[in-house]
Amino acid sequence: MDGQSAANQPVGIDLVAPEVFAPMLRRLALAAFGVGVGATLLAAVWLSWPVAILIGLAVAVPTIAYVFAFARRRMWLSGTVIRAHRLLGERTFDIATATGVQLLVYPGRLRRIVLKLSTDTDTQLVPLAMYTDAGSGRELHLLGLRKLADALAASELVAAIAISEVLVQQLRAEARDAALGERPLYRAVQSAPTTPGVAPVALTDSEVAALS
Template sequence: MVPLDLIAPAVLRRRAVVVAVGGTVLALLVGALAGLLTDPTAGTVLFVVIGVPPWLLSFAESRRRTWLAGTEIGVRALSTTKVDLTQLTDLGVLVSQVRGIRTVGLLVTCGRSTVTVPLAAYAERGIRELDLLALRKLADALIATGQPSALVFSELLVAQLRAEARGAGLDERPLFLLAAAAQEGRLAQRLGHDVVSRFVASME
């Protein structure tokens, strides 16, 4: 099994603790104030309503894992979703923008199940990119599907792998270039096979 985690599990757990503590403190403050101004029951209800979402979010964040086993990709958060690349029906690249961070992920659809594998995240404060072994294994798994459409995405990952291996600058890294080319003002956008194919061809 090859981990495909863009962010280390230890970092996710620390983030989860911060979210849980912050949500609990806010829920306590609002609940206590409501209890004083109205009645204890209202305060308790507000405490639960405000506190539960951050607790669920922190629980999911602490459990979040992505992995590759053969041709099967697994993603775990609150629940676990697995897709087998041999049953691949659609591929795309998802570029999302949240709080100044652009994240590039591989959008994989097999039958009725879709998972996203984060490949890189770029921000002014720094970058995160999937490590070389994970990129290599994911590219190999795409090739193993035998589907022509998967080959283009495999070539994209191999190009990124080579750029990372030689320490290329950001302006030479395919995933960064895809993220930079994404339209401003959109939280998320999907780049399909045609767009990725033209992009890969332009790198040759």
């Protein structure tokens, strides 16, 4: 396999892969099915079977559909193209066509930092890390960071190149198992408000530059 082919191999960029939650999702789907059956049997005591079955479906289907949709949600990066699976089909976003690139910090007890890519007609969000008040959290894996950094570095946007450098520094910090305070993404979320419900904060160019 040559270097170009290797660079274009799809890499998963999910912050939390659906497989991690697979056992919990199965239990949730089974519980929803059981509640739906129970609602059907209970309703059948007073109502006709067709109506009772409709009630059971109304109780169970939304939760089962949510479980199925969550299990299908995946993102891959191939070269500069992000492919995102959703419940109904797949959408793509080419980072090379982005006209806006930002880092967004979502405040609250569970703070999240997200890469926002946008064009005039489309937007793609890529979660990069999340941290709790207790100092624990989850960060995008090393290969995902590397591929995202490479894709952003190929852009002509100054903001994209600056964020690429932040991701490279994050990559190096994760690789050497640096303390949280030495990790750019953690420092970014620490600078955001802590009030839940506050709108996401877009880091300025100077704030991004200070992270790398």
